[in-house]
């Protein structure tokens with residue numbers, strides 16, 4: 391969060407499973423990739439992305455390997471009982487202290503074991519401040535009431551959350567996704583960085599609390615679960631800051647950005663002709679996101695006649711500009727674009743995707759920009775990632791000129807093979 395020097399324009403706080411990430415209808419990750427392009431191009435530089443998930447860190451890392459998830463600024467894991475910052479996920483120790491208040495894991499374990507209705511979830515889901523079970527829906531009310539009483543008698547203050555029609559979590563009372571968000575907002579406020587707008591996004595029971603935090607907009611994605619919709623019918627219906635989207639998962643998040651007028655809502659992935667859609671050109675990150683999207687479409691063979699586009703691209707490259715591959719090999723930028731011709735459609739039907747993450751631009755001297763990003767390429771199940779640095783210069787009203795591109799392997803890359811490297 392340190393990278394921002396002023397209040398973020400927008401903070402998105404989103405659940406992952408069945409909200410940011412589609413598990414049923416969208417094997418191609420279409421709506422997630424649409425969100426990614428929009429975020430990186432229009433929001434990354436001045437906004438905050440927070441993921442708030444029921445998953446523990448290990449299971450979150452697993453999901454990151456399976457899906458094209460962006461790197462959030464803050465990650466809240468294990469149903470709001472852990473808060474970590476940045477790419478290296480530095481835990482918030484202060485939050486751990488808060489979670490220890492009136493909590494004793496051993497006692498919770500002991501008391502819950504007396505309920506035959508509760509079946510422990512896998513070991514990977516059991517965390518220092520979260521015990522998770524499966525329970526039959528018809529038993530939830532009874533078990534919850536009884537468990538609250540027993541644990542209160544033993545001096546604990548806990549919270550029980552029912553989600554997805556089957557999962558029951560026991561947490562410290564001060565935990566949960568809502569409390570974690572309230573804590574973050576307070577922290578940002580003391581730093582003078584309270585977001586101008588906050589949008590919370592969710593689909594199930596453990597997301598309910600997010601919608602109760604004052605002054606936030608909220609979207610329940612169209613595929614939201616019964617327990618969240620029931621809460622909304624009873625408590626949220628009169629709140630015009632909450633919508634039930636008509637689109638599923640990340641599509642619903644984009645829909646909410648538009649509905650509440652929180653900023654740009656058109657993902658570059660929804661633009662078929664980039665020449666028809668020139669941006670205001672204030673952020674060179676836009677040029678990079680657009681280029682790699684073009685590159686994906688080109689190799690997927692989805693762009694028919696794009697001579698005009700490659701021509702304009704070439705014109706925006708400095709004639710002496712070079713690209714340095716991870717191997718150290720160097721090529722002219724303009725030659726590289728010519729060379730692209732050979733690769734039109736070579737990845738057709740190969741489940742080829744390219745996405746950019748953490749696109750951040752800095753103006754180093756007047757008119758000179760450095761854009762840093764991670765560029766991912768996936769073919770089938772094989773992924774590679776390069777840390778990419780692009781230098782641009784800009785002249786008044788003339789847009790950005792690509793000066794050079796430098797790429798090195800990211801430590802996150804699973805494959806480090808640069809044979810057939812193009813860009």
Ligand code: GLC
Pocket residue numbers: 443444445446449469511515522523553554557558559596
């Ligand atoms: C996630 C967690 C699980 C929890 C559920 C509901 O699926 O992995 O342990 O019970 O969210 O909060």
Ligand code: MG
Pocket residue numbers: 405406407408409592593594
């Ligand atoms: Mg969910």
